[in-house]
Amino acid sequence: MAFGLASGAAAEDASPPADAKHFTLLHTNDMHARATANGGDMGFAKLAGIFDAYRSENPNTLVLDAGDAVHGTTFATLMNGSSVAEVMNLMGYDAMTPGNHEFNYGTERLLELADSMKFPVLSANVKNKDTDELLFDPYIIKEIDGVKIGIFGLTTPETAYKTHPKNVENVVFTDPADEAQEIVDELEDQTDVIIALGHIGMDESSVDTSLSILEEVDGIDIFVDGHSHTVLEEGQETDNGTLIVSTGEYTQHVGVVDFWMKDGEIVAREAKLLNAEDAAEIEADQAVDAKVTEFLEEQKVILAEEVGETAVHLEGAREKVRAGETNLGNLIADSLLFVTGADVALTNGGGIRDSIGEGVITKGEVITVLPFGNQVVTLKVKGADIKAALENGVSDYPNAKGAFPHVGGMSFKIDPAAKAGERVHSILVGGKPLKADAEYTLATNDFVAAGGDEYIMFGKYPQAGMFGSLDEALIAYIDELGAANPKVEGRITEAALPGTVKPEPKPEPKPEPKPEPKPEPKPEPTQPVYIVKKGDTLWAIARKHGTTWQVLRDLNKLKNPDLIFPGQKIILPAK
16 A cells, blocks of 8 residues: 655656566546647647557556546537547546536536446545435446556535535535545555545645645555646655645646556556657547547537627727726626626636627627636635735726726726826725725636736635636626627726826926936846746746746747746746
């Protein structure tokens, strides 16, 4: 069972005995339905090609997923997850555990998807609220080459509020550590290896984390983690000998754990990640590629479906939504209030990518406007941080900025003559002045909530709720309205700060010309540099160093911010 290695997670310097049996575990997590290759995302066909290559080299290969696979892009949502389920069947997964986003279509739909999958969906801590019965099998035991491998699943209890509450109203999520201990006790005498599939994560703001579980539970050999989108290049070993592995997000990596067995014990193991560059020579799986293409063709019909109509042009032009209030920005912000019931809403203009013309509105048009699959989330925030957020959004006003805030449930004024950080005033929430020390429920998108577009004041707040994707929210709101005819209402206006008096201009005397002193040369400030490591993304580097990926992209003049390579120097902003 679980053991310790002096050199850490990867046993690169520990040669396995010649007669040991070699096993390979391939793992994914938080794929979020990234079906096609795009930037750093490899897509399903490429992943399947990697799986094929490893299986051909070693028949003792397992393929597991740690959740958040069947929701996140229109490839999935237009078919309520069935497209992803069918493709995963072709990819040859051996088991998965449901993440919080698997519940985004509702529990009944998730159970239907699980029934359609040719591999087991496992979770030991998801129960029916009324009967206390498990909704999924807690574990399986697979025998491969004479070795018995126990695999069990755990789902984050945060699912109770990180999907729409209606999706899980008849479900309870029990303590994952308690359930893990019970499963390990049951499997210990029946198996040679125990693997946990945990959509749990490592977020410090979370009550339950994979690390906290492993502080309580001994006997797990490998913990395949998800939920926090953590990149662990060579895994991470805990004090009790469990190896935690996680691939990050969006099909950007495939995790590989090689381990060797002898006499019912693991005698060596090592973990690594493969990205698109590593797998450049591996061919995509043709059957999976064909199936993805087939679904994309079918979805063209769905994208043409009507969701409502508008008698006015819905303004989403880049130069407009990044510099001022527009009717489309108001409509999107109001859709966040509609699906969440929050006090206020804020979404960034940079996330609005197109306009919608007068007449019928189709699903395809909505998705073109909001193409990123961002999730609607709520945060409980202080009024002072709402003001700080608005100041961030209008810091370049009247120049265009992707962070420009489109708001619902509130209004504010901007004094463009004031310096950045002190421009916003007269903020009203529900018609009443904003209170700096009061707590408000804010609806936004997960990009902004995580500190994207320099909304770093929100990064300290844990998510209070999750309500599906932005495009789904807008479609639901338009469907409710029937006719979407929003206006520019004066939610965001220009006005001088209260008490500001403009001085009368006075004639200035002409100064006598004086020779200009030559300035002393100043030493150039040293510019900090980060060396890219395997598995890094520009977003992760930016977050680690307290900045944004957009700043790093511009500072380094990167044409494609998704393509960075190990050893590359990334210039960081001067402190």
